[in-house]
Amino acid sequence: MAKQTASQTVGPFFLYGLTPELATGIRYTGYTGAVLADEATAGEHIVVEGRVLDGKGDPVPDSMVEIWQANAAGRYRHAEDDRADVPLDDTFRGFGRTGTGKDGGFRFRTVKPGPVPGLGNAWQAPHIVVCVFARGMLSHAYTRLYFSDEGEANGADPVLGAVEAARRPTLIAERTESRGQTVYRFDIRLQGEGETVFFDV
Amino acid sequence: MADPAPYRARDWNVHPAYDYPAYASTEFRAPKQPLVPIPHTLSEVTGPSFGRDAAPEGEADLTVNARVNGEPMGERIIVTGRVLDENGRAVPETMVEIWQSNAAGRYIHEVDQHDAPLDPNFTGAGRTMTDADGRYRFVTIKPGAYPWGNHHNAWRPAHIHFSLFGPGFATRLVSQMYFPGDPLLEFDPIFKGSPSPEAMQALVADFSMEITRPEWALGYEWDIVLRGRDATPMEA
Numbered sequence: 001m002a003k004q005t006a007s008q009t010v011g012p013f014f015l016y017g018l019t020p021e022l023a024t025g026i027r028y029t030g031y032t033g034a035v036l037a038d039e040a041t042a043g044e045h046i047v048v049e050g051r052v053l054d055g056k057g058d059p060v061p062d063s064m065v066e067i068w069q070a071n072a073a074g075r076y077r078h079a080e081d082d083r084a085d086v087p088l089d090d091t092f093r094g095f096g097r098t099g100t101g102k103d104g105g106f107r108f109r110t111v112k113p114g115p116v117p118g119l120g121n122a123w124q125a126p127h128i129v130v131c132v133f134a135r136g137m138l139s140h141a142y143t144r145l146y147f148s149d150e151g152e153a154n155g156a157d158p159v160l161g162a163v164e165a166a167r168r169p170t171l172i173a174e175r176t177e178s179r180g181q182t183v184y185r186f187d188i189r190l191q192g193e194g195e196t197v198f199f200d201v
Numbered sequence: 202m203a204d205p206a207p208y209r210a211r212d213w214n215v216h217p218a219y220d221y222p223a224y225a226s227t228e229f230r231a232p233k234q235p236l237v238p239i240p241h242t243l244s245e246v247t248g249p250s251f252g253r254d255a256a257p258e259g260e261a262d263l264t265v266n267a268r269v270n271g272e273p274m275g276e277r278i279i280v281t282g283r284v285l286d287e288n289g290r291a292v293p294e295t296m297v298e299i300w301q302s303n304a305a306g307r308y309i310h311e312v313d314q315h316d317a318p319l320d321p322n323f324t325g326a327g328r329t330m331t332d333a334d335g336r337y338r339f340v341t342i343k344p345g346a347y348p349w350g351n352h353h354n355a356w357r358p359a360h361i362h363f364s365l366f367g368p369g370f371a372t373r374l375v376s377q378m379y380f381p382g383d384p385l386l387e388f389d390p391i392f393k394g395s396p397s398p399e400a401m402q403a404l405v406a407d408f409s410m411e412i413t414r415p416e417w418a419l420g421y422e423w424d425i426v427l428r429g430r431d432a433t434p435m436e437a
Contacts, residue, residue, distance in 0.1 A: 003212065013302075016310075016324045055230070095248075159239050192233075197237055198237070
């Protein structure tokens with residue numbers, strides 16, 4: 001069996017390589033960016049924003065955050081999600097990527113995903129898969145974002161259930177309304193007090 | 202629906218640990234709590250796929266894709282290889298993104314203040330899709346070494362950053378390719394971050410006379426291995 005190729009850090013200089021729209025101002029169709037949904041996309045339109053913070057509580061201004069999610073109906077745009085009875089949305093791919101700013105901040109515009117199947121007969125609460133890359137991180141880190149207004153579904157979610165109760169709040173994005181937008185606030189603490197739960201995926 | 206077939210675990214005998222004191226920036230960025238293991242659900246085995254339109258053909262030639270008023274300076278090279286899974290199977294139609302310094306060891310980035318010239322005809326960024334055989338191919342300029350602040354007289358060996366997706370979010374990988382015979386490799390804590398000497402060496406490309414094009418450019422070959430599955434239901 002071939003050995004996996006070792007991970008290496010993204011370093012501080014990935015701007016043109018991975019987030020070219022932040023360097024050039026050009027939105028590249030079908031590629032990457034922080035805007036996942038347009039007006040035609042079905043579902044509840046939301047903003048997901050937060051900051052990446054280090055072990056001293058300082059902002060991490062040179063990290064990259066990627067998100068992957070199902071559409072509002074709970075379907076992933078991927079060959080392995082072949083549930084024909086759950087609609088795809090032509091305007092929604094489900095992938096977003098952005099670099100953090102000087103304040104460690106990131107901001108995605110997307111739609112709230114629907115619930116998706118878990119293993120066996122279980123269902124998973126609506127969630128977004130989040131991946132963090134940074135200078136000073138030789139391997140990327142996976143986490144998940146859950147929604148504060150999904151208390152009942154969150155309580156039955158098998159992945160949340162695998163996390164010790166005291167640390168679960170690090171995975172729950174707080175819902176707020178701001179200037180007519182629904183904003184979910186999700187800070188990612190790489191280390192220290194309130195360290196975000198990261199998964200061995 | 203049937204449970205998806207899981208990918209093999211991330212091999213932590215190969216991937217660097219988060220906490221790695223020789224690389225100073227890990228000090229406050231390494232998660233300290235143990236990772237919480239979770240099984241692979243639909244959320245982990247699915248992931249973004251990109252059409253060919255996301256990586257137009259010209260983006261695979263970094264000596265052309267950022268020209269303003271001429272050719273970029275430096276040594277033209279060809280970098281090619283295959284993206285495979287642990288079972289040796291090709292990973293076709295997957296996005297490969299690269300970025301690198303210019304020939305003088307400088308990136309276009311406000312944080313990079315290394316006293317070396319920028320090249321107006323080179324951004325050092327490119328992307329392509331693998332073909333049906335899992336092969337990618339870039340034409341670029343050989344990157345230069347550059348100093349960094351990790352320790353006294355610290356220099357990064359020449360390297361090209363690679364970003365890969367593979368079939369699912371679980372197969373995501375960011376790595377770096379190095380050049381054979383580089384005397385800086387043994388001093389570089391990032392290169393040496395992997396716990397396995399074999400895995401470190403696997404980050405070094407092979408020089409290839411076969412890929413080298415006469416009168417034009419030297420060729421380097423680097424294969425990349427992503428996580429694979431034990432068996433898919435169809436094979437069972």
